[in-house]
Amino acid sequence: MDATKQEPGAAPTTPTESIPASNFIRDIILDDLRTDKCQGRVHTRFPPEPNGYLHIGHAKSIHINFGLAAEFGGKCNLRFDDTNPCKEETEYVESIIEDVRWLGGDWGDRLFYASDYFDQLYEWAVQLIRSGDAYVCDLSAEQVRQQRGTLTRPGEEGPDRNRSVEENLDLFERMRAGEFPDGSRTLRARIDMASPNVNMRDPVLYRILHAEHHRTGNKWCIYPMYDFAHGQCDSIERITHSICTLEFEDHRPLYDWFIEKLGIYHPQQIEFDRLNLTYTLLSKRKLLTLVQKGYVGGWDDPRMPTISGIRRRGYSPEAIRAFCRNMSVSKTNGTTELSALEYYVRNDLNKSVPRVMAVLRPLRVVVDNYPEGWMEELDAVNNPEDESMGTRRVPFSRVLYIEQDDFRENPPKQYYRLTVGREVRLRYGFFIKCVGVVKDERTGEIVELRCTYDPESRGGNSPDGRKVKSTIHWVSAQHAIDAEVRLYDKLFLKENPNETEEGQDFTANLNPKSLEVLTGAKLEPSLHDTVPGNRYQFERLGYFCVDRESSPGHLVFNRTVELRDTWAKIEKKL
């Protein structure tokens, strides 16, 4: 599916991505440029691990890395940090490539993998052994943990720490040759077991893993740890600014130690705060759980905060970029309100997407004084925000559908939609007045409204200047097309989904009503040939997009986000 494809009638989105927001990373780069620290170069990278799908939090990182490079005429690489063959898959590589591209990331021909550098990394490990800065350790994982000490107690030096260079070289070579089982030995850096920074207590550099790697196959049975790979990969790629999240702050001394011991190019690491959103989980592990346990339909379920999920939900890349740009970046650990994200989608879609009339929960209306068998076409504006999007014709006839919610038999005072005896406007149509209600004799349920229309009000205004209290949307029953509409709500009921009672996990906070499927929606006929990915505003309801499961015989729409609903607010207070 190509989510960006729009039918000819739908205008392309026009991003107004103006002034880049100032932030501390940008300031650092500006400063480095001014002092000529990097010979005028700005070279960043986006380094995902292909062990899951990208989410909105990654969009922030993508925006920072690709955005800064673009702004300063630099480059940004896409590099997969694929140092753990047990968790990584090509499915994830492919989805990540698609998502970064969709968000506008341009890596040119610089698509790299940490695994591209395995030979070099191995050589560097040997170099550290030779200089006495690394050793093969025979301790088990459990023993290493014991010996590492705690946050408040220093670690102890292990028995293999002072092995000869020759023995280390021999052992490491045999590790590589596959002579030892998984977990039996590791290569460790020889730094300081008493360091207050736990990361410096002789961290593991290589572990034995007889596992097939998605790219290198069975070439290796030892794999570098992320910490031994990441900084050097950045160095190899001559990255000027290695931008990463806060939790790597106290790994920086380790990376610097490697760079210095190896005597190689030194990128500058800068840490920023990762994105947190209310009512949203942004942890790959937990998102995986939602997928694997079937709480959602998959990684691209429109309720998921994944890039593929929100794309399918109908978000535009422009909206996501605007969100990232305006939320800026800092080192403060906080949680952004979901409403901020929603604001930027509405803001973008309002200007870029055509309007259309759709009735989600139809209520039949018969216009008594409209001649039977008649039909006429009325002009409707495609987007009042953008005249260039033109107009279309919508058919009107004697039997219509309106929204059930747009009629009340016993309305509250502030309700000014249709009610018996009241006149309202049908958008781009006529004034109609409700003159009667038809109910199901058994259930008492309202099944039909009898109305009259004012032929003089064609197009939506009465020549006598008469005013109506409201305008409602409608479709002609005879011309309407059926559709399935999926209404999405927050996936979690709590602002912080991780806040649970004793003994429960985040799944206890799942919103049982996060998805409501409406099968009887009625759409205006102009939607007949729409295709997956197209976005619309259903007038007065919200933004919707055609789902990838939609077909010409069975249209399926996803609700991206509701319109701001002042009435809902009023009603809540009643």
Next chain:
RNA sequence: UGGGAGGUCGUUCAACGGUAGGACAGCAGACUCUGGAUCUGCUUAUCGGGGUUCGAAUCCCUGCCUCCCAGCCA
């Protein structure tokens, strides 16, 4: 109780020794053929305590609070 990083409106980001400002949210109003959009106005903040200074959110000291780190994960 080791180390690292942070604390500015409800939320988020500015202010870089000189009038604490924007955005989101909220409230009130105007306008409107979407109770949409748009426009106006309003409310609300420098973690506490000491200093330095003509002047401190900003510099110093001190206390408090929050987050991250003890994977052969990244």
